[in-house]
Every structure is written in structure tokens, then in C-alpha cells.
Amino acid sequence: MSKSAELFERAKKSIPGGVNSPVRAFRAVGGNPVFVSKAAGSKIYDADGREYIDYVGSWGPMIVGHANARILGALRKVMGDGTSFGAPTELEVEMAEMVIKAVPSVEMVRMVSSGTEAVMSALRLARGFTGRDKIIKFDGCYHGHGDSMLVQAGSGVETLGLPDSPGVPAALAGLTRSLPYNDVTALEHAFKEEGDKIACVIVEPVIGNMGCIPPQPGFLQSLRTICDKYGALLIFDEVITGFRLALGGAQEYYKVMPDITTMGKIIGGGLPVGAYGGRKEIMEKIAPSGPIYQAGTLSGNPLAMSAGIENLKILSEPGVYAKLDESARLLCDGMKKVAEEAGVKAVFNRVGSLFTMFFTETPVTDYKTAKTCDTARFAKFFIGMLERGVYLAPSQFEAGFMSLAHSKDDVVKTLEAARETFKTL
Numbered sequence: 001m002s003k004s005a006e007l008f009e010r011a012k013k014s015i016p017g018g019v020n021s022p023v024r025a026f027r028a029v030g031g032n033p034v035f036v037s038k039a040a041g042s043k044i045y046d047a048d049g050r051e052y053i054d055y056v057g058s059w060g061p062m063i064v065g066h067a068n069a070r071i072l073g074a075l076r077k078v079m080g081d082g083t084s085f086g087a088p089t090e091l092e093v094e095m096a097e098m099v100i101k102a103v104p105s106v107e108m109v110r111m112v113s114s115g116t117e118a119v120m121s122a123l124r125l126a127r128g129f130t131g132r133d134k135i136i137k138f139d140g141c142y143h144g145h146g147d148s149m150l151v152q153a154g155s156g157v158e159t160l161g162l163p164d165s166p167g168v169p170a171a172l173a174g175l176t177r178s179l180p181y182n183d184v185t186a187l188e189h190a191f192k193e194e195g196d197k198i199a200c201v202i203v204e205p206v207i208g209n210m211g212c213i214p215p216q217p218g219f220l221q222s223l224r225t226i227c228d229k230y231g232a233l234l235i236f237d238e239v240i241t242g243f244r245l246a247l248g249g250a251q252e253y254y255k256v257m258p259d260i261t262t263m264g265k266i267i268g269g270g271l272p273v274g275a276y277g278g279r280k281e282i283m284e285k286i287a288p289s290g291p292i293y294q295a296g297t298l299s300g301n302p303l304a305m306s307a308g309i310e311n312l313k314i315l316s317e318p319g320v321y322a323k324l325d326e327s328a329r330l331l332c333d334g335m336k337k338v339a340e341e342a343g344v345k346a347v348f349n350r351v352g353s354l355f356t357m358f359f360t361e362t363p364v365t366d367y368k369t370a371k372t373c374d375t376a377r378f379a380k381f382f383i384g385m386l387e388r389g390v391y392l393a394p395s396q397f398e399a400g401f402m403s404l405a406h407s408k409d410d411v412v413k414t415l416e417a418a419r420e421t422f423k424t425l
């Protein structure tokens, strides 16, 4: 029995499902999850010391690669001075100034400790700012596990095929309306019906949580126009796309400005982090400058700030996003070719260094088309790749993440593993 299997048996006795986040349990792909012992660059190593080329990257934060020397150095520099104070520090101010400089629509930002917390706070802010209660989201988008967002959610909820989640009061769920992604008509209809009750529209500007699904041309601009027409706020959930598609995220990439942006992952450099920001007139409604309450013991934690600041410094260097894009293009174009040669029907979506191979012949543009995927075939592919030393996201409904640490050799090895694995499907 592998060390990972042993650890999984042991973990299941003390942690629900043996994991601290559902998607890690490999329920969608079968077999035992890999327990990771360490990571470096583009590689992770399991508890038995086996090496894998990693395309999960901790679900996004590890964009410069694992155990980056500059990030570890930044952590070493501050950890000797203490790990948390519950008081303001200069590092938090430096982080806030870097986020404001990078993200076009953000004039003020509040740090929190997870993407879920950022979204929960942004929704409360939108409701408090507009005085309205209803929220619009899109099928398959995942915005963390806050009650109002566990409606037709993607990511782990979709992976586990959960209808939504028990424990969310119907009265609250009833205030969230989920519409088909990329469907402007459905959105216009919803606003015609109850536009004066809608506080905000929240969207993943590029979906990462049904696999990678880009916005159709004009979709994001339509959200902006319709929100302006009815006085609702537009929230871009950039927990995945932020600092990944560009230093200024999807809003820089697509040139559409939201009112509030939620962020996370990359700005923590692998440590627990979240953030939400927007125009001053909105953000100043947040306590203590305004009446809308939000707080957090570890908000702006000095270690997370230090790692996140170093991550952003590396990402601010010239050529970074061109390199990320080129590596992901090489991988996806290569995979497409290998799949064709093997006669395997697949569709590829990619935006920059975010990508997914869907096991379907249908173009994947929303939840409905994503659901045409052959998830059993994906599971077989996943296990075959894992056995050949490639660690993909353990669900068809998750995205792949390229990092600066992935080499051409990693891509060549990945394509070779795919060529072999396709033969077994």
C-alpha cells in the first residue's frame, strides 16, 4: 500500500472524507488522492517521493512555481519578527498600494483570509450600498462556499454532483438567481422582471470552475451596460483570473470595469488570503469608515502579505505574461494534435495560462455544454496521466494552471504521457 493510501485511510478517521477540501478527495476520478510531501518549481512529490508535473498549482496561487526562492526568502525575512499581530503593519499598506496600482477599477481594497470571505464581504457590500437584496450569478460559476453562492455552483459542488447544499436556508437561496453564462437575453429578462430589487451581478469573468470557459465577445460589456441601466453593481470574481490573465486580471484583459473585484490565491503567494476592492465611494461604506461590517483576525497577515508582495513583484517583471501564455499555448496545441492523432474527441478552451481539455465534441460555452463531457473518460485519462507522472486537476470541471516554472521539457513529457494514455482510453 502506498504511503498516500495509508495516510488517506488514517485521515478519513479524523477529517471529513479525509480531506480539508472536497475536490482533493479524487471522488470524481476514483482511486486514492495523492498526499503531497513537497513541491519545487513545476513539480510536486507524493508521500512516497514520486514526482509529478503539476498543472493544479494549488488551484492558482503557485503561478511562479512552487517553493520559489524569492518568495521563501521574503517569508524568511519577516517570520523572525513574528507571525501575526492583530494590528496594522506596513506590509498591508504596501500590498494594498500594489493591488490598486495593478487592478484598473480598484481605488481601495480590504484584505481578508480566503476567496470565500472576499465574496461574502463583496455581496454584503453590494447589498448595503444599493439597499437591495437580490443577487444574480451564473450556472457553473463557483464563488466560494458562502450560503448565497451555493446555488447552481461549479467546482467541488459540480464535481460531487451536489444539487446545491443542505443547510442553506431556502429564504436566503431564494434571493440568489442563477442564469446561463454567456446568455445576455436571460439576463435582460431577469432585470426586466425585478431589476429594481437586484443588488449585484457576480461573475467569473472567465469561468475556471466548470473547467475554463471564456466569455463570448460582448458578454462582459453587456453585464456592465445592464447593471448601469438598472443601478446594480457588477462584481468580477477574480479569485482565479486576478493577476493571472494579466497583472490587472480579466478587467485589464477584456477592458471591462466592474464596481467591485474579489481577489485571492496569487496575492497570498500560497498563504491564506483574499481581498475585495473597488471605487472609493463604495469601499468607504465598509467599517470602520462606513456602517457595513466586516472583520477578520488574520486579515493582512504579515506572512501572507510578504509572500503575496513578492509574487506580485515577480509578475510585474517584463515578459512574464507572454511566457505564461506561450507555455500554455504549446501545451494545449500539442494536446490537441495528440488527441486528433489518437482519434480522441476533445474540445480545448484556453485564456492565457488557464486552460481545460473537455472530453466532448460540443464547443463548451456554458454549464449545459460543459455537462456534455464524458466524465468517465476524463477520469480514465486523469488516472493514466497520474500513473505517467502528470498531475492534472482531479475533475473535468476544474481548470488547469500553467506556471512560470514549467519548462518546454515538462510540456514534451506531458504530451508523451498523453500520447500513451490516449491509447488506453
Ligand code: KE4
Residues within 6 Å of the ligand: 021, 022, 023, 024, 059, 114, 115, 116, 117, 119, 142, 143, 144, 145, 155, 156, 204, 208, 209, 237, 238, 239, 240, 264, 265, 274, 398
Ligand atoms: P477560497 O475560499 O477557496 O479561497 O476561494 C473561493 C473561490 C472564490 N471564487 C473563485 C472564482 C474560486 O475559484 C474560488 C475557489 N477555487 C477553488 C478551485 N476551483 C478552490 C479549490 C477548492 O475548493 O479546494
